[in-house]
Amino acid sequence: MPIRTEPVTINLGPQHPSTHGVFRMRITFDGEMILDVEPVFGYLHRGSEKLAEERTYTQVITLTDRLDYVSSMSNNLAYVLAVEKLSGINPPERAMYIRVIVAELQRIVSHLVATGFFLNDLGALATPLMYCFREREKILDLFEMLCGARITLSYMRVGGVFQDAPPDFWHSLSDFLNYMPDYIDEYERLITGNEIMLIRTKGTGILSAETAINSSISGPVLRASGVNWDLRKTDPYDVYDRVDFDVPQGTVGDNYDRYLTRVAEMRQSLRIIEQCVDQIEEGPVRTEVPALLRPPVGDAYGHVEGPKGELGFYIVSDGSIAPYRFKIRSPSLINLSALRGMMVGSNLADMIVTFGSMDINMGEVDR
Amino acid sequence: MEPVYVSFHEANSFFSNLYDLFAEWSFWGVSPIPDWLAYFLAGFLIVFAVVNSVVVVTTVGTWVERRLIGRFQSRVGPNRWGPWGLATPIADAVKLLSKEDTRPEGVDIWVFNLAPLVFIVTPLLVFAVIPFGEGTYIANLNIGILFIIAVTTVPTIAMFMAGWASGNRYSLFGAMRGVAQLVSYEVPMVLSIVGVLLMSGSLSLVDIVEAQRIPFILLQPLGFFIFLLAISAEMNRSPFDIVEADSELVAGFHTEYSGMKWGTFQLAEFIAPFGAASIITTLFLKGWDGPLLPDFVWFFGKVCFVWFVLLWIRATLPRFRVDQIMALAWKCLFPLGILNLFITAAEVLIWGDPTTAQLWIMVGINWAVAITCLVGISQLMSDKLSTRAPLAPVPVRRARGLREVR
Amino acid sequence: MNIIGVGIAKGLSVTFRNLFRKASTIRYPEEAAPQAPRFRGEEFAWYEERCTGCASCAKFCPLGIIKIVTHPGGINVQEGQSYAIDVFDIDLGRCMFCGLCVEACPYDALFMGSGFERSTYRRDDLVIQVDELRQAEKRPSTWFRPQLEAKEYRPQTGQPLSWEEVGR
Numbered sequence: 053m054p055i056r057t058e059p060v061t062i063n064l065g066p067q068h069p070s071t072h073g074v075f076r077m078r079i080t081f082d083g084e085m086i087l088d089v090e091p092v093f094g095y096l097h098r099g100s101e102k103l104a105e106e107r108t109y110t111q112v113i114t115l116t117d118r119l120d121y122v123s124s125m126s127n128n129l130a131y132v133l134a135v136e137k138l139s140g141i142n143p144p145e146r147a148m149y150i151r152v153i154v155a156e157l158q159r160i161v162s163h164l165v166a167t168g169f170f171l172n173d174l175g176a177l178a179t180p181l182m183y184c185f186r187e188r189e190k191i192l193d194l195f196e197m198l199c200g201a202r203i204t205l206s207y208m209r210v211g212g213v214f215q216d217a218p219p220d221f222w223h224s225l226s227d228f229l230n231y232m233p234d235y236i237d238e239y240e241r242l243i244t245g246n247e248i249m250l251i252r253t254k255g256t257g258i259l260s261a262e263t264a265i266n267s268s269i270s271g272p273v274l275r276a277s278g279v280n281w282d283l284r285k286t287d288p289y290d291v292y293d294r295v296d297f298d299v300p301q302g303t304v305g306d307n308y309d310r311y312l313t314r315v316a317e318m319r320q321s322l323r324i325i326e327q328c329v330d331q332i333e334e335g336p337v338r339t340e341v342p343a344l345l346r347p348p349v350g351d352a353y354g355h356v357e358g359p360k361g362e363l364g365f366y367i368v369s370d371g372s373i374a375p376y377r378f379k380i381r382s383p384s385l386i387n388l389s390a391l392r393g394m395m396v397g398s399n400l401a402d403m404i405v406t407f408g409s410m411d412i413n414m415g416e417v418d419r
Numbered sequence: 420m421e422p423v424y425v426s427f428h429e430a431n432s433f434f435s436n437l438y439d440l441f442a443e444w445s446f447w448g449v450s451p452i453p454d455w456l457a458y459f460l461a462g463f464l465i466v467f468a469v470v471n472s473v474v475v476v477t478t479v480g481t482w483v484e485r486r487l488i489g490r491f492q493s494r495v496g497p498n499r500w501g502p503w504g505l506a507t508p509i510a511d512a513v514k515l516l517s518k519e520d521t522r523p524e525g526v527d528i529w530v531f532n533l534a535p536l537v538f539i540v541t542p543l544l545v546f547a548v549i550p551f552g553e554g555t556y557i558a559n560l561n562i563g564i565l566f567i568i569a570v571t572t573v574p575t576i577a578m579f580m581a582g583w584a585s586g587n588r589y590s591l592f593g594a595m596r597g598v599a600q601l602v603s604y605e606v607p608m609v610l611s612i613v614g615v616l617l618m619s620g621s622l623s624l625v626d627i628v629e630a631q632r633i634p635f636i637l638l639q640p641l642g643f644f645i646f647l648l649a650i651s652a653e654m655n656r657s658p659f660d661i662v663e664a665d666s667e668l669v670a671g672f673h674t675e676y677s678g679m680k681w682g683t684f685q686l687a688e689f690i691a692p693f694g695a696a697s698i699i700t701t702l703f704l705k706g707w708d709g710p711l712l713p714d715f716v717w718f719f720g721k722v723c724f725v726w727f728v729l730l731w732i733r734a735t736l737p738r739f740r741v742d743q744i745m746a747l748a749w750k751c752l753f754p755l756g757i758l759n760l761f762i763t764a765a766e767v768l769i770w771g772d773p774t775t776a777q778l779w780i781m782v783g784i785n786w787a788v789a790i791t792c793l794v795g796i797s798q799l800m801s802d803k804l805s806t807r808a809p810l811a812p813v814p815v816r817r818a819r820g821l822r823e824v825r
Numbered sequence: 826m827n828i829i830g831v832g833i834a835k836g837l838s839v840t841f842r843n844l845f846r847k848a849s850t851i852r853y854p855e856e857a858a859p860q861a862p863r864f865r866g867e868e869f870a871w872y873e874e875r876c877t878g879c880a881s882c883a884k885f886c887p888l889g890i891i892k893i894v895t896h897p898g899g900i901n902v903q904e905g906q907s908y909a910i911d912v913f914d915i916d917l918g919r920c921m922f923c924g925l926c927v928e929a930c931p932y933d934a935l936f937m938g939s940g941f942e943r944s945t946y947r948r949d950d951l952v953i954q955v956d957e958l959r960q961a962e963k964r965p966s967t968w969f970r971p972q973l974e975a976k977e978y979r980p981q982t983g984q985p986l987s988w989e990e991v992g993r
Contacts, residue, residue, distance in 0.1 A: 111887035114923045175738025182492035186849050200865035200968045206923050215969060242839040245832030248658055248737050250804050300810035316811045323814040401740045491840045495850045735840045797829045804827055
């Protein structure tokens with residue numbers, strides 16, 4: 053008589069040590085194989101899009117900080133680019149260079165967090181996580197030197213950057229650029245060749261290029277699946293067309309490729325920062341913009357290549373001091389749509405690892 | 420008296436002195452106290468001393484472990500209570516004792532309460548047969564190793580008792596996984612021990628230590644490696660700790676325990692590495708033997724070294740998946756164990772009573788076989804274990820030095 | 826062909842080397858974390874002599890936590906006529922230390938501070954009232970005040986500044 057098993061639905065609840073943020077999944081599985089995954093989110097919804105309609109364009113910058121709370125500079129940059137496109141304001145050169153430097157530093161921070169937590173999910177008793185956070189502290193100290201805060205920065209303004217960097221910043225940045233490649237080498241030595249990591253992450257959580265393109269995935273997840281699409285190359289903003297860098301691209305699209313893509317992007321970010329530090333000139337960092345900015349009636353879409361994907365803001369203005377409509381295209385929310393395809397049919401044990409490698413941030417998903 | 424008492428009495432001078440001391444007592448007018456009482460008191464005192472020292476070493480070991488793991492992770496461990504945080508184990512004990520002892524509805528109360536006790540019996544029992552020094556042991560059982568193998572299967576039943584009695588579907592699930600893991604790794608463990616037994620010719624641990632002219636780690640590299648992995652899996656220690664750190668779905672068989680019952684589980688989890696280190700020292704590292712220093716110091720030093728290696732592995736490596744653990748036990752370690760057994764048996768057959776030179780030849784043969792196995796397995800798994808080339812060319816490092824400040 | 830164990834051995838060597846490096850923990854509260862001069866903390870420095878009661882700070886706060894009640898008839902030392910401040914409340918329980926209020930002030934009267942250690946037992950105690958603002962020692966942070974940075978002022982270690990020294 054054949055054994056008849058019954059599929060069981062369980063709830064991987066919003067509070068859980070392995071889900072990054074408050075994220076709930078209802079999983080139906082049969083034995084060890086997953087049949088269906090239903091993500092339930094919205095536990096961190098704060099109404100950013102509606103709140104923005106009550107705030108002036110400068111005040112909205114503080115709202116954008118808190119979307120993807122790990123990469124605050126990229127959020128600010130996307131928003132400020134959208135408003136500048138809407139009002140036809142051009143930031144000065146030095147501002148654009150500083151923006152790129154800071155955005156790339158933020159990318160390194162976000163990838164350190166992603167890699168650290170990915171390895172935490174794999175079970176490595178928080179050791180690689182602590183190493184990643186040790187480096188993150190140094191970058192956050194750089195940010196503190198620059199704008200007084202560490203995580204929710206509000207550094208950019210419409211028309212440039214908020215304030216010029218102090219001389220200490222350039223010294224510390226040079227020191228950082230000198231020793232950071234050694235630390236990335238150390239992580240690679242600890243993790244990349246580790247046989248246990250290889251056995252667990254190679255060949256699991258495969259996302260094919262076609263599925264990725266059809267699901268509008270963007271960011272390192274897309275590039276790890278083999279698609280050569282990076283907004284910094286295809287639609288350059290600020291000074292990305294003046295610096296030279298490679299776009300790392302994976303082949304298979306499994307968890308291991310995503311991890312390797314993020315590490316390679318960290319190295320390329322260092323390269324970009326070095327070139328910007330060489331090319332930057334003296335000058336003003338902010339164009340004169342009225343405090344209560346009133347852009348002309350119209351709409352604009354400004355997007356950046358954030359650490360998690362394409363972050364875009366679509367702003368509709370009706371000529372008043374606050375936006376009429378503020379729509380956020382958050383990469384983590386769009387990337388979530390591929391989750392089900394990746395998890396169904398796989399093992400229960402691989403599910404958490406796959407979720408960790410997608411690098412979803414609930415602040416962005418729920419806004 | 421039965422032979423086992425006689426050998427204990429004769430060989431262990433400390434016990435016999437203690438027995439004589441008690442036998443002379445007169446007590447409430449009954450003089451001298453009866454024989455069995457003298458035996459009981461002497462034995463009780465020795466066992467009391469050993470168990471207490473093991474538990475004290477373990478509690479200090481928890482502090483050392485947390486500090487060391489902190490240093491591995493580039494942070495300071497607990498350093499608040501007492502000088503350098505030495506009173507942290509006391510703070511932990513006070514906290515656990517003052518917690519509410521929860522008992523969920525629907526538990527099987529007798530099994531639920533007994534499971535921690537059964538779990539902690541094993542690591543302590545292991546110390547009954549281990550020689551701490553020359554002539555210093557609690558019991559020289561002539562079936563010492565068999566006793567240890569039998570006793571280390573008891574956590575299996577304790578784990579299952581805990582999972583079953585919790586009344587929680589996921590605890591049971593986790594407990595069953597744990598039982599599967601423990602049962603699977605018994606086989607390689609026994610196979611690697613049999614290699615040592617063939618070399619030493621006796622099951623008694625005291626004889627095994629004395630039979631090692633060259634430490635067996637050199638003579639049995641394959642056996643040592645298999646035993647190290649198998650005993651890590653038996654203890655549920657990283658990288659085999661799916662049972663206790665399975666934060667994916669199931670929180671493990673000790674989810675529903677709180678307070679000192681959970682503390683008992685944790686204590687057993689911490690005594691186990693010391694027990695395993697003691698066994699490894701006795702079997703493979705020549706026990707208490709060593710020049711110059713007293714033998715107890717050598718034993719303690721070797722145990723601490725092996726314990727440190729286990730801790731180091733725990734702090735560094737990520738975890739295996741469940742099916743990979745089973746595959747490792749049955750497809751990798753089991754054939755290696757049998758190979759080790761054949762080669763050792765062949766060597767013992769050819770050179771029945773080897774001289775030192777012949778022992779070194781055996782060392783050479785065994786190491787050659789071990790390295791061949793390693794290379795062979797690497798070749799078989801090369802596609803699964805190959806790293807990929809970096810996805811973008813690594814940027815060229817510029818010459819060091821501060822860049823010009825803008 | 827990779828030999829099994831080489832990757833694990835490399836990882837073990839990395840952790841072993843870290844055993845001998847200095848720990849990167851800052852032992853708070855015995856050691857203080859290093860703070861930048863631009864740090865945006867609480868302990869706002871408010872110079873009444875420079876303030877005219879225009880309430881731009883209250884208008885620019887995204888959360889609306891500054892409450893200002895004035896009556897005409899004050900004398901501002903620099904500008905002449907001004908409003909006299911009756912109530913100037915900053916609700917630190919909801920402040921996000923964004924600094925837009927400091928950016929908004931046209932007279933350089935409000936500065937961020939460097940504190941981060943204010944904890945109370947009741948939420949109502951977190952509101953800073955005008956008396957406290959008047960009497961507090963003023964160590965302004967150099968955030969958005971390039972004149973303080975030109976003087977290389979360090980709020981964590983420097984002397985409190987008076988109203989003449991903080992203006993543009």
